[in-house]
Amino acid sequence: MSELTVYNGKATMEKITSLAKRRGFVFQSSEIYGGQNGAWDYGPLGIELKNRIAGAWWKEMTQLHDNIVGLDAAILMHPRTWEASGHVENFTDPLVDCKKCKSRFRSDQIPEENLAAKKCPDCGGELTDTRKFNLMFQTHIGPAEDTASVIYLRPETAQGIYVNYKNIIQSNRMKIPFGIAQIGKAFRNEIVTKNFIFRTCEFEQMEMQYFVKPGTDEEWFSQWRNQRWAYYEKLGVKMDHLRWHQHGPDELAHYAKDAYDIEYLFPMGWRELEGVHNRTDYDLGRHSQFSGKDMQYIDQDAGNERYTPYIIETSAGLTRNLLMILCDAYDEEQVTPEKNSGGSEGSSSANGADDWRTVLRFHPNLAPVTAAILPLMKKDGLAELAQDIRAELKEDYSTDYDQSGAIGRRYRRQDEAGTPFCVTVDYQSKEDGTVTLRFRDSMEQIRVPRAELAARLRQEIKNYRRIK
Numbered sequence: 001m002s003e004l005t006v007y008n009g010k011a012t013m014e015k016i017t018s019l020a021k022r023r024g025f026v027f028q029s030s031e032i033y034g035g036q037n038g039a040w041d042y043g044p045l046g047i048e049l050k051n052r053i054a055g056a057w058w059k060e061m062t063q064l065h066d067n068i069v070g071l072d073a074a075i076l077m078h079p080r081t082w083e084a085s086g087h088v089e090n091f092t093d094p095l096v097d098c099k100k101c102k103s104r105f106r107s108d109q110i111p112e113e114n115l116a117a118k119k120c121p122d123c124g125g126e127l128t129d130t131r132k133f134n135l136m137f138q139t140h141i142g143p144a145e146d147t148a149s150v151i152y153l154r155p156e157t158a159q160g161i162y163v164n165y166k167n168i169i170q171s172n173r174m175k176i177p178f179g180i181a182q183i184g185k186a187f188r189n190e191i192v193t194k195n196f197i198f199r200t201c202e203f204e205q206m207e208m209q210y211f212v213k214p215g216t217d218e219e220w221f222s223q224w225r226n227q228r229w230a231y232y233e234k235l236g237v238k239m240d241h242l243r244w245h246q247h248g249p250d251e252l253a254h255y256a257k258d259a260y261d262i263e264y265l266f267p268m269g270w271r272e273l274e275g276v277h278n279r280t281d282y283d284l285g286r287h288s289q290f291s292g293k294d295m296q297y298i299d300q301d302a303g304n305e306r307y308t309p310y311i312i313e314t315s316a317g318l319t320r321n322l323l324m325i326l327c328d329a330y331d332e333e334q335v336t337p338e339k340n341s342g343g344s345e346g347s348s349s350a351n352g353a354d355d356w357r358t359v360l361r362f363h364p365n366l367a368p369v370t371a372a373i374l375p376l377m378k379k380d381g382l383a384e385l386a387q388d389i390r391a392e393l394k395e396d397y398s399t400d401y402d403q404s405g406a407i408g409r410r411y412r413r414q415d416e417a418g419t420p421f422c423v424t425v426d427y428q429s430k431e432d433g434t435v436t437l438r439f440r441d442s443m444e445q446i447r448v449p450r451a452e453l454a455a456r457l458r459q460e461i462k463n464y465r466r467i468k
């Protein structure tokens with residue numbers, strides 16, 4: 001391992017936002033028109049990362065659990081759904097405006113003394129009374145814009161699962177306890193959308209609803225908390241950046257009996273990453289009442305006992321997970337110039353002095369690019385050889401190819417994109433069939449016979465341990 005001096009500066013939201021844009025992870029929506037508040041676009045690296053995070057969650061939930069199945073429900077649902085769920089009535093934020101500077105706040109997010117004195121925390125101007133503001137986006141379906149045509153963009157994916165729970169029991173012969181997992185878009189008319197993609201109006205959720213027998217709910221609730229904690233550990237997240245927060249009575253959602261958040265230490269502080277909720281039989285009971293359809297489960301193994309299942313929900317933001325993974329992976333460090341068998345091109349700074357690098361230490365399973373193939377020179381057949389190696393690897397791995405600039409600079413580009421492995425093709429490769437395998441985290445370089453490269457990568461990914 002080369003000598004590394006850790007840079008003390010932590011990831012800031014400005015650095016993350018700027019890196020995300022520079023490297024094509026996340027762009028502001030409609031930027032050429034000045035941007036659209038609360039909406040973001042995922043670029044070439046961003047969509048790869050998002051797909052991998054979603055894939056890891058999907059595998060965890062469905063492939064690794066015999067009794068959890070998937071669903072992809074429509075975003076547009078019958079409007080009665082949201083009356084039954086309580087969202088029309090209760091899904092509100094308390095809102096105040098400053099009469100002087102026109103700033104808008106959630107009254108639960110400003111100091112109590114400001115609220116009591118009706119004094120704006122920004123300019124000291126007078127605040128309006130608190131009013132309730134519903135977070136659901138409302139539009140119309142069909143040509144008439146009247147109350148009968150009102151339809152909502154779903155504010156959570158969960159309801160699509162509840163209204164299908166009977167379909168899934170019947171079509172897939174599910175028996176309680178069982179779960180339904182879903183990843184999809186959700187929309188909330190958020191008042192405050194700062195902090196990059198942390199809180200947006202359009203986002204994606206990864207939700208799993210677990211249907212259990214009443215009375216066993218507390219046990220399952222505790223089991224799911226443990227499982228969700230273990231999941232982040234498996235993803236390689238810094239565990240000292242995670243903590244639990246239990247909702248107090250005044251924080252509990254209208255449907256919840258008990259709720260815990262997994263919080264992550266983001267650059268702006270501890271914030272919710274995922275919620276684990278005991279939603280009781282509230283949702284199914286309400287859908288039964290509003291639709292007139294019987295939502296009870298009939299337990300054929302227990303003398304046709306009937307009951308309305310309790311639901312344990314694990315609800316994570318996919319886009320918020322992506323922000324967490326970016327922050328968690330972000331590192332800056334001082335490095336001594338790297339050597340490469342190519343000689344003088346190994347140095348990335350003009351005078352060969354110490355240099356800084358920005359590196360995203362993604363788990364290789366999440367990294368947008370697994371291996372970058374870099375010919376030391378374009379000439380003398382090295383580019384062709386490198387392309388040939390890439391063609392071989394790309395069936396199994398996501399690859400990148402870069403032949404421009406000094407090799408040290410190319411390594412830095414890959415570090416910043418979080419690529420865990422670089423494969424460098426040099427003159428020795430032509431002679432003895434070996435290539436240089438360079439590790440992102442340690443910057444260590446070893447020579448590997450080309451024929452062993454794919455297997456070696458597989459083994460390195462399997463045994464990956466984050467070193468910092």
Ligand code: ATP
Pocket residue numbers: 156188190197198199200201202203204205272273274275315316317318319320321
């Ligand atoms: P908050 O109180 O922060 O508004 P919430 O408690 O209402 O959030 P839930 O309804 O429990 O959040 O949503 C589950 C998960 O969905 C959250 O843990 C978060 O990861 C994600 N999420 C919720 N709202 C947003 C949003 N506006 N933008 C991005 N992700 C979100």
